[in-house]
Amino acid sequence: AACRVWLVDPGRAWTPCHRLTFSCFLIHRVREAAMTSLMDLMLLLARTEPVLIEAHICERVMCCVAQQASEKIDRFRAHAARVFLTLLHFDSPPIPHVPHRQELESLFPRSDVATVNWNAPSQAFPLITQLLGLPTYRYHVLLGLAVSVGGLTESTVRHSTQSLFEYMKGIQKDAQVLQSFSETLLKVFEDNLLNDRVSVSLLKMLDQLLANGCFDIFTAEENHPFCVKLLTLCKEEIKKSKDIQKLRSSIAVLCGMVQFNGDVRKKILLQLFLLLGHPFPVIRKSTASQVYEMVLTYSDLVDAEVLDEVMSVLSDTAWDAELPVVREQRNRLCDLLGVPRPQLVPKPIPGS
Numbered sequence: 264a265a266c267r268v269w270l271v272d273p274g275r276a277w278t279p280c281h282r283l284t285f286s287c288f289l290i291h292r293v294r295e296a297a298m299t300s301l302m303d304l305m306l307l308l309a310r311t312e313p314v315l316i317e318a319h320i321c322e323r324v325m326c327c328v329a330q331q332a333s334e335k336i337d338r339f340r341a342h343a344a345r346v347f348l349t350l351l352h353f354d355s356p357p358i359p360h361v362p363h364r365q366e367l368e369s370l371f372p373r374s375d376v377a378t379v380n381w382n383a384p385s386q387a388f389p390l391i392t393q394l395l396g397l398p399t400y401r402y403h404v405l406l407g408l409a410v411s412v413g414g415l416t417e418s419t420v421r422h423s424t425q426s427l428f429e430y431m432k433g434i435q436k437d438a439q440v441l442q443s444f445s446e447t448l449l450k451v452f453e454d455n456l457l458n459d460r461v462s463v464s465l466l467k468m469l470d471q472l473l474a475n476g477c478f479d480i481f482t483a484e485e486n487h488p489f490c491v492k493l494l495t496l497c498k499e500e501i502k503k504s505k506d507i508q509k510l511r512s513s514i515a516v517l518c519g520m521v522q523f524n525g526d527v528r529k530k531i532l533l534q535l536f537l538l539l540g541h542p543f544p545v546i547r548k549s550t551a552s553q554v555y556e557m558v559l560t561y562s563d564l565v566d567a568e569v570l571d572e573v574m575s576v577l578s579d580t581a582w583d584a585e586l587p588v589v590r591e592q593r594n595r596l597c598d599l600l601g602v603p604r605p606q607l608v609p610k611p612i613p614g615s
Contacts, residue, residue: 333407413464
């Protein structure tokens, strides 16, 4: 639309919407052109000066293109996949130092890839998620998948999520691989703290993984390092945040983490109770609703003697009431569940 306005009347003033649309158009074209140029350069070097393609450079190129092939925009995902496969299958001569070349050629045989519609999420994601099994590519593919699984487009979210679950299902009996996957997942989170484009989507993906029992094997161990680290990252991500979407996503993740055993469970509950006293009424109400469902889901969370009272407080309290009233009920829940009451931090006096 912005381009049409400019072509019809170059002197016409652009609205903010037109400027934003045109900026997005330029960014998208730049991303596509960058991938094409990178491919052309790699092919040229392979033919003329292959010694210049060092192992770490080739790894970086292949991983970054794989990340683009895992993301949510159909057009760029398809273009990235074509670039990735061109680099993989080029044989005049082959690109040197392609990580996991044999495994890649097995996953993406030359005879089959031409029939794949990479624009279609239903065809692309089942193939792309197989790269999670290759350690070199796992970080970047997870980074791309986080944006897809936590995105907004229904077909992209559905097929990327299903493909991720299929991969997770296949590694449930391999504790070492699952541990490696979880460490990479936490690394992606840590590297993208406060980067809302990634972190909000990543929280949504974590919620899905926890809700579908993808880390059940870890729950048998008290204070499992995965849960402890994830709690630390969640606290850092939402500290002083006013982003409603981010806060809601973090509530869902915290509720899912309650399945883990040990002292970490009390710390998770404390974070949820802090959110029950959040300044935003919508966050308090959302937290109460999700905690209510959490208590119903995890029957060992609350002693039977106080279960009815806990459920009553959660359901009957007007969580959009004044903060002093709400926090009184929140503290009542803390006492019932044996969680320390959150303490208000006094505001510093100006000039002191």
